[in-house]
Amino acid sequence: MAEAQEWKVLYYEDGVPVYACAYHPDRETTLRCGRCGRPICTQCAVLTDVGYRCPDCVAELRGRFYHATPRHVVTALLAAAGLGWLAGLVGGVLASFLGIWSIFLVLPLAGGVAEGIWRAGARHRAPHLHVYAAAVVLLTGILGVFSGLFFLPINLPFALIAVAVVTAVVYRRVQ
Numbered sequence: 001m002a003e004a005q006e007w008k009v010l011y012y013e014d015g016v017p018v019y020a021c022a023y024h025p026d027r028e029t030t031l032r033c034g035r036c037g038r039p040i041c042t043q044c045a046v047l048t049d050v051g052y053r054c055p056d057c058v059a060e061l062r063g064r065f066y067h068a069t070p071r072h073v074v075t076a077l078l079a080a081a082g083l084g085w086l087a088g089l090v091g092g093v094l095a096s097f098l099g100i101w102s103i104f105l106v107l108p109l110a111g112g113v114a115e116g117i118w119r120a121g122a123r124h125r126a127p128h129l130h131v132y133a134a135a136v137v138l139l140t141g142i143l144g145v146f147s148g149l150f151f152l153p154i155n156l157p158f159a160l161i162a163v164a165v166v167t168a169v170v171y172r173r174v175q
């Protein structure tokens with residue numbers, strides 16, 4: 001608990017810090033891993049017979065940090081391809097109707113894509129998974145934008161910004 005200050009504090013309540021989940025930077029939580037002290041949300045917490053543990057400690061105790069099988073990686077990347085394409089299409093449509101204001105809808109969209117990829121891989125980590133997932137989302141996202149061009153006059157610059165935002169969020173979250 002000595003390095004408690006390295007965890008992200010969302011806000012202070014009566015001087016007491018309320019932390020963000022170490023795996024979900026936008027989720028507040030009061031739960032902490034009993035081994036390393038890392039703040040974890042109820043979704044990330046793993047209940048072991050010695051109390052709540054964070055996924056990293058659980059993986060470490062199992063002797064493996066990366067525990068995704070090739071199947072998890074393939075499923076996650078397939079989800080990245082499908083969701084990336086959809087995000088490009090939806091982002092493009094939003095961009096053409098809302099212009100710069102679409103950014104407010106693109107952020108939750110990006111969060112949904114990242115969460116979807118993470119879940120498709122059953123929340124298993126793999127080396128460089130976030131890099132591959134982001135690359136797939138970028139490519140299929142651009143394809144999605146161009147698919148939208150067939151039936152709508154898409155606002156191309158904002159649509160591509162939307163794809164870039166989704167890619168960045170996936171890169172940061174899927175790890």
Ligand SMILES: [Zn+2]
Nearest residue numbers: 033036054057
């Ligand atoms: Zn831990």
Ligand SMILES: [Zn+2]
Nearest residue numbers: 021024041044
């Ligand atoms: Zn969490």
